[in-house]
Structure formats: structure tokens, C-alpha cells
Amino acid sequence: xxxxxxxxxxxxxxxxxxxxxxxxxxxxxxxxxxxxxxxxxxxxxxxxxxxxxxxxxxxxxxxxxxxxxxxxxxxxxxxxxxxxxxxxxxxxxxxxxxxxxxxxxxxxxxxxxxxxxxxxxxxxxxxxxxxxxxxxxxxxxxxxxxxxxxxxxxxxxxxxxxxxxxxxxxxxxxxxxxxxxxxxxxxxxxxxxxxxxxxxxxxxxxxxxxxxxxxxx
Numbered sequence: 662x663x664x665x666x667x668x669x670x671x672x673x674x675x676x677x678x679x680x681x682x683x684x685x686x687x688x689x690x691x692x693x694x695x696x697x698x699x700x701x702x703x704x705x706x707x708x709x710x711x712x713x714x715x716x717x718x719x720x721x722x723x724x725x726x727x728x729x730x731x732x733x734x735x736x737x738x739x740x741x742x743x744x745x746x747x748x749x750x751x752x753x754x755x756x757x758x759x760x761x762x763x764x765x766x767x768x769x770x771x772x773x774x775x776x777x778x779x780x781x782x783x784x785x786x787x788x789x790x791x792x793x794x795x796x797x798x799x800x801x802x803x804x805x806x807x808x809x810x811x812x813x814x815x816x817x818x819x820x821x822x823x824x825x826x827x828x829x830x831x832x833x834x835x836x837x838x839x840x841x842x843x844x845x846x847x848x849x850x851x852x853x854x855x856x857x858x859x860x861x862x863x864x865x866x867x868x869x870x871x872x873x874x875x876x877x878x
Contacts, residue, residue: 676765676837680755683824686747689795698788701799706868709777713787714804714814716740716770717760721859724790725783729774731806732865738818739766739870740867742835742853745825750844750852757842757849758827758835760856761819762799769865772804772814791817796825836877851876 689697705711714735715723723730742758751757762768775783790795793800804814819826842849853874860867 668844676833677835678831679837681745682828683745683747683756685796686753688793692871694788694792697792697795697799698784701801702784704801705777707777707781711775711780711784712727712804712812712814713773713775713778714770714802714816715773716762716816717856719773720771720863721855723773725773725775726779727786728776730774731774732769732863733772733804733814734769735762735802735804735814735816736767738762738764738768738802740768740770740870742830742873743827745827746785746842746844747825748793748844749846750849751842752844753839755841755843756838757844757852758830758838759849759852762816762859763819763821769860769867771863772806794825795843796820796821796823806814832873832877835873839874839877870876 664800710728713719713723713727714733717740739762740760741763743761743763745751745755746759747753749757750759787811792799796819798820800816800818802814803812803819804816807810839848839850839853846852853870857867857871858875860870
């Protein structure tokens with residue numbers, strides 16, 4: 662699936678509920694970003710290896726060096742297109758969608774082990790990538806690795822109290838987004854397609870996400 666499916670001339674206003682009214686974008690300051698990271702890492706000794714649970718683009722583009730990558734699952738959360746993207750996969754006028762963890766169910770993904778001795782600067786870069794607008798709640802989630810080990814893994818859970826939380830969207834809105842939305846890093850369609858393909862190639866296909874993509878193309 663490629664960007665050739667996009668119809669950038671489609672009038673998004675023809676779809677009820679899109680584009681959403683998101684208000685003014687508010688970015689975390691450097692101080693807020695640093696405080697968020699420090700709060701998340703307060704139980705870490707600064708040297709032990711850390712686990713990171715990837716469920717979306719981190720699977721196919723972790724963007725940081727890892728010691729180990731293992732198939733894994735977390736319970737109590739599921740993956741879905743719950744976050745409006747006004748920069749990376751869309752614009753303020755035509756927001757895109759990206760994946761987030763929301764309450765309920767379970768989610769398969771990749772657990773990455775980071776070398777503790779060199780992790781801090783890479784985590785700072787990860788925060789700039791994932792936490793620019795504070796739409797996620799960084800959380801340490803119980804994570805079952807494919808070979809049976811259980812670890813606490815850092816992941817990013819959707820905050821329901823922010824304007825960019827979508828809730829459950831009707832297929833018509835998702836279809837419009839997949840046809841229209843393009844941002845700094847490309848289209849929503851490419852983002853979703855690459856995630857579907859990466860999950861399938863890893864032997865843990867997300868049937869619900871695949872079905873949504875098939876319905877909305």
C-alpha cells in the first residue's frame with residue numbers, strides 16, 4: 662500500500678465529524694519534558710537495562726540502539742487509532758491518526774531491551790519524539806515476553822483528557838483520514854500500512870487493525 666491511494670483534493674468537510682476541532686496546539690516546554698522523563702525514571706537506578714514496549718511505529722522504526730528485541734504482549738490495554746496527529750501524519754487543517762494504547766483487552770508488540778549504561782540520552786530523544794505535546798502517559802506496564810519472562814516495560818498510554826484523544830471513530834472518518842492526511846513524516850495510510858505489515862512479518866498480526874484498513878481503503 663502506498664501514497665498513491667491518497668486523494669489530496671478530497672474535500673474533508675464532506676465527512677461529518679472531520680476535521681475535528683482541536684483548538685490551539687500546546688507543546689511541552691523543555692522543562693516540562695525533562696520533568697516528565699525524570700518522573701518516569703524515578704525508580705530506575707541509572708545503570709540497569711530497561712525494557713521498552715513498542716506497539717506502533719516503534720516496531721519498524723525504534724530510532725534508538727537496542728540490545729535485544731522480543732515479541733511480547735501487555736494486558737489491560739489494546740492498540741487503536743486514538744490520537745489525532747497535527748504534525749507527523751497530518752496538519753492542523755487535516756489531522757491524521759496515529760496509534761495509541763487505550764484501556765481494555767491486550768496488545769502484542771515488540772519489547773526492546775536498552776543498555777542501561779547508555780540509555781539516558783536515547784530516552785531523551787524518545788521523549789522529544791513521543792511526548793512533544795504530552796498526549797501520552799508514560800507507563801511501566803507488565804509485559805510477557807515470548808520466551809516466558811515477565812518484565813516491566815516502558816510504554817506510552819493514551820491520555821483521555823486531551824483534545825487529541827479521538828475515542829472510537831466511525832469508519833467514514835477513518836476512510837477520509839486515510840485518503841487525505843499527510844504530515845511531516847508522510848501519510849496516515851503509510852503509517853498504518855507499515856505497522857500492519859511489520860506485525861504480520863513478526864508473526865503477530867493485528868486482525869482488528871487489518872480489518873479496519875481493509876474496510877476503509
